[in-house]
Amino acid sequence: MHSLEFVLLMLGAAVIGVVIFRSFQLPSILGYLAVGAVIGPYSTGLVSDAQSLEGLAEFGVVFLMFTVGLEFSLPQLLAMRKIVFGLGLAQVSISILGSIIITLAIVFLLPSLGTTSWQAALAMGGAWAMSSTAIVSKMLAERMELETDYGRRVIGILLFQDLAVVLLLIIVPTLSRGTGDIWLLIGLALGKTALVLMLLLFFGKKMMSKWLSLVASRNSQELFMLNLLLITLGAAWITEKAGLSMELGAFIVGMLISETRYKNEVDVDIKSFRDVLLGLFFITIGMMLNMRVVFTYWWLVILIVVLAFLYKFALAAWLTRLFGASKGVSLKTGLALAQAGEFSFVLVNQIAGLNMVEPWLLQVTMVSMVLSMLIAPFIILNSDKIVMRFSSNEWVQQSLELTKIASSAMSLQQHVIMAGFGRTGQNIATLLEEEQIPYRALDLDLERVRKAETAGASVSYADATRRESLVAAGIHRASSLIITFANTQAALRILHFAKEMAPNLPVIVRSYDESDFDKLKAAGADEVVPEIIESSLVLTSYAYMLYGIPMKRILKRVQHVRSSRYSKLREYFLGESDTIPTETDSYWRLHALTLPPGASAIGKTAQEVDLPVSQVEITLVRRDKERIKVSDDLVFQENDVLVLRGTSEGINLAENVLL
Numbered sequence: 001m002h003s004l005e006f007v008l009l010m011l012g013a014a015v016i017g018v019v020i021f022r023s024f025q026l027p028s029i030l031g032y033l034a035v036g037a038v039i040g041p042y043s044t045g046l047v048s049d050a051q052s053l054e055g056l057a058e059f060g061v062v063f064l065m066f067t068v069g070l071e072f073s074l075p076q077l078l079a080m081r082k083i084v085f086g087l088g089l090a091q092v093s094i095s096i097l098g099s100i101i102i103t104l105a106i107v108f109l110l111p112s113l114g115t116t117s118w119q120a121a122l123a124m125g126g127a128w129a130m131s132s133t134a135i136v137s138k139m140l141a142e143r144m145e146l147e148t149d150y151g152r153r154v155i156g157i158l159l160f161q162d163l164a165v166v167l168l169l170i171i172v173p174t175l176s177r178g179t180g181d182i183w184l185l186i187g188l189a190l191g192k193t194a195l196v197l198m199l200l201l202f203f204g205k206k207m208m209s210k211w212l213s214l215v216a217s218r219n220s221q222e223l224f225m226l227n228l229l230l231i232t233l234g235a236a237w238i239t240e241k242a243g244l245s246m247e248l249g250a251f252i253v254g255m256l257i258s259e260t261r262y263k264n265e266v267d268v269d270i271k272s273f274r275d276v277l278l279g280l281f282f283i284t285i286g287m288m289l290n291m292r293v294v295f296t297y298w299w300l301v302i303l304i305v306v307l308a309f310l311y312k313f314a315l316a317a318w319l320t321r322l323f324g325a326s327k328g329v330s331l332k333t334g335l336a337l338a339q340a341g342e343f344s345f346v347l348v349n350q351i352a353g354l355n356m357v358e359p360w361l362l363q364v365t366m367v368s369m370v371l372s373m374l375i376a377p378f379i380i381l382n383s384d385k386i387v388m389r390f391s392s393n394e395w396v397q398q399s400l401e402l403t404k405i406a407s408s409a410m411s412l413q414q415h416v417i418m419a420g421f422g423r424t425g426q427n428i429a430t431l432l433e434e435e436q437i438p439y440r441a442l443d444l445d446l447e448r449v450r451k452a453e454t455a456g457a458s459v460s461y462a463d464a465t466r467r468e469s470l471v472a473a474g475i476h477r478a479s480s481l482i483i484t485f486a487n488t489q490a491a492l493r494i495l496h497f498a499k500e501m502a503p504n505l506p507v508i509v510r511s512y513d514e515s516d517f518d519k520l521k522a523a524g525a526d527e528v529v530p531e532i533i534e535s536s537l538v539l540t541s542y543a544y545m546l547y548g549i550p551m552k553r554i555l556k557r558v559q560h561v562r563s564s565r566y567s568k569l570r571e572y573f574l575g576e577s578d579t580i581p582t583e584t585d586s587y588w589r590l591h592a593l594t595l596p597p598g599a600s601a602i603g604k605t606a607q608e609v610d611l612p613v614s615q616v617e618i619t620l621v622r623r624d625k626e627r628i629k630v631s632d633d634l635v636f637q638e639n640d641v642l643v644l645r646g647t648s649e650g651i652n653l654a655e656n657v658l659l
Contacts, residue, residue, distance in 0.1 A: 009046060013039050014279055026377065027135050029342060032279050033370055036286020043291060058246070059233075060277030061346050065247040066232050067274060068162050069254020070267055080156045087153060087323050088160025091316055091337070092129045098311060099125025119175040120356040124365065126168040127348050128308055130341035132373055133158045139380045140336075148444050148463075150329045153320055154336045165343045169245040169350065176354040192242055209260045216262065225269055232270075247346075285345050285366065288352065293363040304368040313338040331387045339376035340369035412438050417473050419464035419494055420484040421445075421452060424510060428482060429457060440473045465493045467501070475502050486512040486531065492523050499524040537561060590619075591644045591651045593658060595636060601658040607632040611657060615650025619643050 013035045021031035039046040103121040136154060145151040170193055208231075215227045232250050239249035257266050294301060317334030321327065345366070352362050379386070416432060418425050421443035432439050441459040443449050449461040462469040464483075475481065481498055483491045491509050498507055509525040511517065513532045520528045537558050544554045595602055601609050606618060620643040621628045621636070628634065636642070642658065644651050 006047075009039065010280070010283065014283065018279075027132070027138075027373065028279070029132075029134065029282050030370065030374060032282035033286040033289075033345075036283040037289040037291065038286075039283075040287030040289065042287075042289065047287060058281065060274065060279070060281035061349075062236050062246050062250045063232065063270060063274035064278055064342070064346075065166070066250040066254040067267065067270065068165075069251040069256075070258050070263060070270075071254075080152070080159070082323070083153055083156030084160045087319055088157045088164075090319050091157050092126075092161060092164045094315055094319070095129035095312065096122060096125035098315065099128050102307070102311070116357070116361075120351070123168075123172045123175060123347065123351050123356055126164070126172065127344045127351070127365075127369075128312070128340060130161050130165065130343045130347070131158060131312075131337040132339055132341040132376060133162065134342060135339070135373065135376050136336050136380065139377060145444070145463075149325065149446050150332045150336075153323075153325060153329065153333050157316070157333075157337060161341070161343070165346065166248060166251050168347060169247050172347065172350055172356075173245070173354060176356050193244060193248065208256045212257070212260055212262045221269075224265075225273075228266060228270055229273075281349075282345065285349060288362070289366060290360075290363050293360045294367045297360065297364050300364050301368050301371070304364065305371050308340070308368065309338045309372060328387050331390065332383050335379050335383045335386060338379070339372040341373075344369050412440060412474055413477050414479040415439055415474065415477070417470070417475060417478045417481045418442070418484055419481070419490075421448060421457070421459045422485060425482075425484040426452070426457075428484060429459075442469055442473060465490050465497075467497045470494070470497055470501065475505065478502070478505060480506045480508065483507070483509045486510050488516045488520065491520060491525075495520070495523040495525060588646055589648070589651070591646075593642045593644055593655060595638060595640045595642065595658065597638055599638075599659050601636045601642075602638050604636055605632060606630050606634050606636070609636075609657060611654050612650055616644055616646025616654045618654075619645045 014032060017031035017035035017038075018028045019031075021034070022028060038044060041048045100118055100121040103116055103124060104118065107116050136158065140151050140154065170190065211231075212227075215224055232253050235249035235253040236246035237249070239252075240246045257263060313334040315334075316337045317330045320333040321330035325333070348362060348366060348369070351357055352359075357365075415438040416428075418428060418439055418441040421429070421441040422445075425441055425443070429439055429441060439458055441452075441457070442462040442464040443452075443459055444461070444463055446461055449459055452459045460473070462472070464470065470481075475498065481494075483494055485491075488511065491511075495507060495509070498505055506526045507524060508527045508529065509520050511520060511528055511530050514530045517528050517530060541554050541558060544557070545551070611617070618630050621630060621634065622641040622643070623637065623639075644654055646654065
């Protein structure tokens with residue numbers, strides 16, 4: 001196949017596969033795996049040599065480990081040390097140990113399946129011990145459960161799994177070398193790792209911040225990106241030459257950059273590059289799938305999926321319960337972690353390259369992992385119903401929590417309900433208390449709620465996006481509802497329930513900017529407070545005061561801007577660093593257009609120019625240093641600068657008409 005044809009095939013297949021899977025709200029990784037299986041040498045044969053991609057795809061794993069290092073936070077690990085190094089360590093260790101025992105038992109009971117060494121069983125156990133960070137964290141975020149007791153335990157275990165991958169990528173190649181002096185080899189590998197880690201951390205920590213500052217000071221995005229590629233791949237090369245994995249070097253560099261002020265910028269710059277290469281990696285994994293082998297051993301695939309799910313679920317639930325969680329939290333944690341993960345395929349790919357396991361068994365294992373990830377979103381989505389079915393105590397506990405909220409809010413009349421009790425919510429509560437206005441706040445950060453309740457704050461541990469929580473907080477008796485966090489999806493859900501139960505209740509919503517202003521208004525928000533625009537108003541008010549403008553006139557000006565729904569401040573000129581809102585069709589922005597010699601609008605009046613007025617308008621004309629208001633009889637001249645206000649499509653149409 002011609003190289004361009006090959007690239008087009010890969011891109012086309014990837015786009016179609018991801019679109020199909022995302023249409024069903026399934027992870028992109030499953031789309032890549034399916035695409036690889038379809039175009040691979042064992043099915044249609046459109047790509048007959050998967051090895052041609054492996055070199056490039058391996059860099060996807062390198063950059064994945066780089067971002068894991070970038071998100072590595074020592075303070076976060078220390079704050080969650082009991083969960084991460086207690087619960088997380090126990091889950092990974094016992095998962096691997098149990099996998100070894102189960103694998104060897106199956107081989108003993110079914111000798112027709114062939115022989116498997118304990119080293120291979122350990123490597124496969126490490127792969128099965130992983131869970132999907134991408135699927136689980138995304139669903140927890142969407143369900144507003146990251147800050148719940150169950151959410152923190154799940155994230156803590158996932159954090160340790162990410163760290164365990166680094167260790168497994170070092171140990172697995174050592175295990176493949178035989179059994180003679182295996183522990184000596186593992187000791188040497190870990191010793192070399194510690195040495196490389198100390199050298200890179202000692203010298204790199206001092207140099208990294210200065211070097212990034214030097215590169216950033218040149219104000220070149222291309223240079224900054226090239227520098228990231230250089231240091232990431234350079235560190236990967238160093239660890240590879242030291243006899244270790246490339247992924248380890250990338251992980252260490254990510255750790256170093258996470259300690260600098262460029263962490264967020266680096267994360268944004270590298271994300272697209274990483275995701276494309278990682279997509280190629282999962283496509284190559286999919287190409288390794290031989291569906292004929294899978295159909296031959298279909299019964300084994302089902303057996304592995306069921307056994308792995310039940311084992312991981314039972315283990316995680318039991319350990320979580322052992323570490324002091326309630327039965328309901330333990331069951332939900334087990335359900336969230338019962339599937340395989342992205343790093344499972346990374347380890348399986350390494351195992352395949354080291355020829356530690358029979359090829360047919362790898363095929364069966366990979367398909368089992370894909371199926372477990374495929375059903376994971378549906379299980380997490382219905383975890384509450386599943387837990388309620390098998391744990392009456394959980395239903396009783398939730399009922400008690402709602403009863404506690406209801407009893408504390410029972411005496412309140414004309415109170416303010418606050419969704420969220422973070423910094424903004426606490427500031428609002430302080431000001432309400434000064435005016436002796438009663439309130440009831442709902443928050444999902446258990447530690448914050450405990451501390452605030454102890455100090456006498458009127459706050460309860462509850463999910464404000466649930467109908468039951470709003471009812472318990474006394475929504476029918478409240479004077480207003482304030483959504484204090486800037487999360488549009490959660491706000492829309494709260495608005496839906498609030499307007500359904502109390503249609504006349506005023507609702508005030510906080511948002512980051514004006515991009516979701518109309519959406520929130522349409523959902524029933526009485527007032528939307530965009531942080532960026534409000535900060536502009538405050539700064540301008542101070543400037544007015546310093547200039548000598550009377551306070552009465554300042555307040556009138558600010559009130560006029562607010563009453564017009566910030567219309568004058570919601571359009572602006574976009575720069576390279578600005579993010580264009582998702583709904584570009586309804587988003588109006590400003591654009592400056594100069595009429596060059598020969599432009600069709602020259603010599604015409606504003607009335608004679610046929611513009612789509614529903615999508616764009618000319619707000620101002622700048623002629624030399626003069627700013628002219630647009631009127632029907634104004635004739636456009638050469639080099640006039642026309643300030644256009646409209647949607648992206650409207651501005652494009654106006655340019656075609658005017659030029």
